[in-house]
Amino acid sequence: MTLEFVEYPDREMLSLSLANRIAGQLAQHLRTNPTASLCVPGGTTPGPVFDTLSGSDLDWSQVSVILNDERWVDGEHVRSNSRLLHRHLLTGNAAAASYIDLYTGDARPEDASERLSAAIRPLLPLTVLLLGMGTDMHTASLFPGSDETALALMPDAPLVMAVRSVKDEPRITLTAPALQKAIHTHLMITGADKRAALERAQAMDPKDAPIRAFLGDITVHWAE
Numbered sequence: 001m002t003l004e005f006v007e008y009p010d011r012e013m014l015s016l017s018l019a020n021r022i023a024g025q026l027a028q029h030l031r032t033n034p035t036a037s038l039c040v041p042g043g044t045t046p047g048p049v050f051d052t053l054s055g056s057d058l059d060w061s062q063v064s065v066i067l068n069d070e071r072w073v074d075g076e077h078v079r080s081n082s083r084l085l086h087r088h089l090l091t092g093n094a095a096a097a098s099y100i101d102l103y104t105g106d107a108r109p110e111d112a113s114e115r116l117s118a119a120i121r122p123l124l125p126l127t128v129l130l131l132g133m134g135t136d137m138h139t140a141s142l143f144p145g146s147d148e149t150a151l152a153l154m155p156d157a158p159l160v161m162a163v164r165s166v167k168d169e170p171r172i173t174l175t176a177p178a179l180q181k182a183i184h185t186h187l188m189i190t191g192a193d194k195r196a197a198l199e200r201a202q203a204m205d206p207k208d209a210p211i212r213a214f215l216g217d218i219t220v221h222w223a224e
């Protein structure tokens with residue numbers, strides 16, 4: 001188990017380098033496999049990585065893209081992670097990728113989780129997993145201290161679970177069994193607060209610091 005920490009001089013360098021690394025790993029995988037899968041975070045941080053990645057010259061028609069997690073809102077809603085993806089990743093060359101939308105339009109995320117688990121199973125192990133993290137050490141929609149997170153981190157958890165223990169809208173998230181066995185795992189964080197949070201997380205229980213569950217073989221990309 002190796003945690004590689006890469007520090008960049010600025011966020012632009014981080015975004016360019018990480019996008020190139022992800023594109024290289026997908027392309028290398030496609031040399032010996034017919035398909036590849038890419039699982040990415042939403043939130044405020046990864047947009048610039050997506051902008052570069054979307055222009056990468058690889059056979060996107062063989063790549064399935066999926067989010068780590070989604071807020072249970074329509075795809076045009078300002079809080080939708082899909083909205084970010086459609087604007088920054090699933091455009092240019094990457095528009096040819098297959099996109100598995102975690103927001104199904106069902107009234108409740110619970111109504112969709114079994115169907116989504118079945119749709120995700122053929123994509124495993126994920127070829128490339130990019131994670132984000134909040135300053136509270138949550139990743140995907142696995143939030144510290146909740147019973148839902150404890151369940152989602154169990155080895156026999158369903159691949160996808162509804163999340164209710166958040167103050168805004170309900171969510172849906174991939175769980176540990178879906179996220180933990182990726183071939184390549186990256187974490188992108190920016191700012192001193194998140195770096196300090198990641199350092200704290202390394203000595204904590206994953207239930208209280210969910211990112212800790214994914215700090216096995218991982219490359220952490222950080223810039224101020």
Ligand SMILES: O=C1O[C@H](COP(=O)(O)O)[C@@H](O)[C@H](O)[C@H]1O
Pocket residue numbers: 040041042043044045046068069070071081131132133134135138139140141
């Ligand atoms: O709510 C979410 O937060 C995390 C971190 O987001 P950021 O805005 O601090 O970059 C993100 O990884 C996750 O996908 C998202 O739904």
